[in-house]
Structures are given as C-alpha cells and as structure tokens.
Amino acid sequence: MSSRRWRESSRTNISDEQITQLLSALRQLLPEIPHSHSRKASSAAEVLKQTCNYIKTLHREVDDLSDRLSQLLATIDADSAEAAIIRSLLI
Numbered sequence: 276m277s278s279r280r281w282r283e284s285s286r287t288n289i290s291d292e293q294i295t296q297l298l299s300a301l302r303q304l305l306p307e308i309p310h311s312h313s314r315k316a317s318s319a320a321e322v323l324k325q326t327c328n329y330i331k332t333l334h335r336e337v338d339d340l341s342d343r344l345s346q347l348l349a350t351i352d353a354d355s356a357e358a359a360i361i362r363s364l365l366i
Contacts, residue, residue, distance in 0.1 A: 298322050305329050 301322050306329075344361060351357050 294319065301326050 298319055302317075305322075305325055344365070348358065348361055351361075
C-alpha cells in the first residue's frame with residue numbers, strides 16, 4: 276500500500292463535539308486555566324499551547340527530581356535504610 280493511501284485510510288474523523296469535550300477536560304486539568312464557563316472564549320490553540328507548556332513543566336520537574344535522587348543516592352550508604360526507601364520509591 277502506498278504511503279499516501281495509508282495516510283488517507285488511517286485518518287480519523289473527529290467531531291466538533293469530541294474536540295469540545297477534549298478542550299473542556301483539558302481546561303479542568305490544567306491549573307493555569309480557570310474552571311469557569313466564562314473561559315470558553317479561550318481558543319483551542321491557546322488551550323493546547325498551555326497543555327504543552329504544562330507537560331513541559333512536568334517533564335522538567337521530573338528531571339530535576341531524578342537528578343536530586345541520583346545525587347542523594349550517590350551520597351548515602353547503599354545498604355542503609357534511606358537507600359532502601361529511595362529504591363522502593365523508584366520501583
């Protein structure tokens with residue numbers, strides 16, 4: 276099958292209602308967007324942009340925590356109770 280035919284056959288039609296539901300769910304999940312119905316004026320592009328920014332922020336926080344845990348593990352005795360707790364959190 277040609278790549279063009281594959282792309283055409285793999286397209287999914289998303290209804291306006293599904294897009295509205297997704298945007299509503301994202302607005303509720305994102306801390307930066309107020310949960311009032313008056314924010315319907317915010318565009319889909321703005322909601323998606325804020326969603327991406329929030330995900331990037333979460334990734335940075337996870338990376339920072341990972342670095343901090345690595346530094347902590349490097350400074351404590353591998354057989355200590357603290358090390359066991361940290362290892363159990365990572366599993």
